[in-house]
Amino acid sequence: MPNTSLPAYEQVKAFIKAQINNGSWRPGDAVPSESALQAQFGISRMTANRAVKELAVEGVVKRVKGSGTVVAQLHRISSTLQIRDIHEEILEREHAHTARVIRVEAVRADAAMAQVFKLRTGARLFHSVMVHFEEGVPIQMEDRHVNPAVAPNYLEADFTETTPTRYLLEHAPLTEASYSIEATLPSPEETRCLGLKRGEPCLVMTRRTVSGPHVASLARLVYPGIRYSFGGKFQL
């Protein structure tokens, strides 16, 4: 009873987590039912429900309708990987963000790009290439293709003032995104623009965004492997 001021459902959550952490309840063991918790803590069922439901969302317990609640088998080591606008990310570290625009142009989709955007080969696409600097140090090279249907004036945007990510989010409501992170060796141009030495590896995030019916954008974000890492934390 360390905190009587905590909300009741938080106290119930803390109690359950404590039983799991100190080993009293092993994975697969049953967790008290909502009505049992209701009686034990002198709370209403809605409050007990909220506590257990949130633990289920966090992956700590597993609920089966009609059957009961059990401690989750493997405590998931999971974490929310935030993919954010590089501008905001740098500002949050209280650093200065600058950008150098290398290329903004209209291009024709090759077969691979056409497939990504669900357009025909040769369809018109916008293409931008730029380098982002944090405190003057190159930290990301952004090579992006954009569907003209969602941002017809993309070529006129001033990307020293706003980022493509921000521009797109403001002009095309985001409905879906997928990404992958890989390690690769950069191309000669990427090596030069990021100020890398020969053979130095990079983290590459490829990100595809969807806005309503359209595939909005495909971005290839190249980070110097030695100056950048994706990280996260998870707490039970």
Add this chain to the structure above:
Amino acid sequence: MPNTSLPAYEQVKAFIKAQINNGSWRPGDAVPSESALQAQFGISRMTANRAVKELAVEGVVKRVKGSGTVVAQLHRISSTLQIRDIHEEILEREHAHTARVIRVEAVRADAAMAQVFKLRTGARLFHSVMVHFEEGVPIQMEDRHVNPAVAPNYLEADFTETTPTRYLLEHAPLTEASYSIEATLPSPEETRCLGLKRGEPCLVMTRRTVSGPHVASLARLVYPGIRYSFGGKFQL
């Protein structure tokens, strides 16, 4: 009104998401208050609260106590990065998992390792090195240090039968974990064990797990950059 059978709170969530996705409500715009939704949908306040609260958890809207709810500024492109036992991950792809144990031993902590584990320099640690294969192809090299306090019999485990991750999860309830993902060039030993060519880059995940009062384990997981990527998806 496509689905009258959907739970009421899901209908409210769908309504709000639709307004955002079709551009009627822009980032920063106010979302109707709980009492307004209550009246509009003919539901109780608890139900309206649940709908908006879940959207807040998903990052679609932002709530400020006493002030109100607004559409989130930047729709977070976020995704749960699952960090899982490599054995389960491979089985889920319906592939065969095998492992080759290279080294299992007790070592003395150097200064850096001691700091990670919050032990004194020279303290006894367990150390294991192994390679995981998917369908016979090397896919991860795992170099792991383990705190003897949480797994005193670690050296006796048969890691061709179980993975260190699984062994630790079963012997030490997990309370906290942090990780980072970087791109690096592998060491000569890693290059050899993973069957890489010279200069081929790798994804390295460094993962630290905590169990109760102890730092349980520090793992360095090396993946061939060309054969592996971390990926995820996000849907509004």
Add this chain to the structure above:
DNA sequence: CAGTGGTCTAGACCACCGA
């Protein structure tokens, strides 16, 4: 001050599960 979200209650009906 009135309006907001945060929390909570004491009921309720339902679909589902296992015995």
Add this chain to the structure above:
DNA sequence: CGGTGGTCTAGACCACTGG
């Protein structure tokens, strides 16, 4: 069948925000 979780209601008190 009884117990479970999933959902919902119609109230309530509180702390906080803004004008």
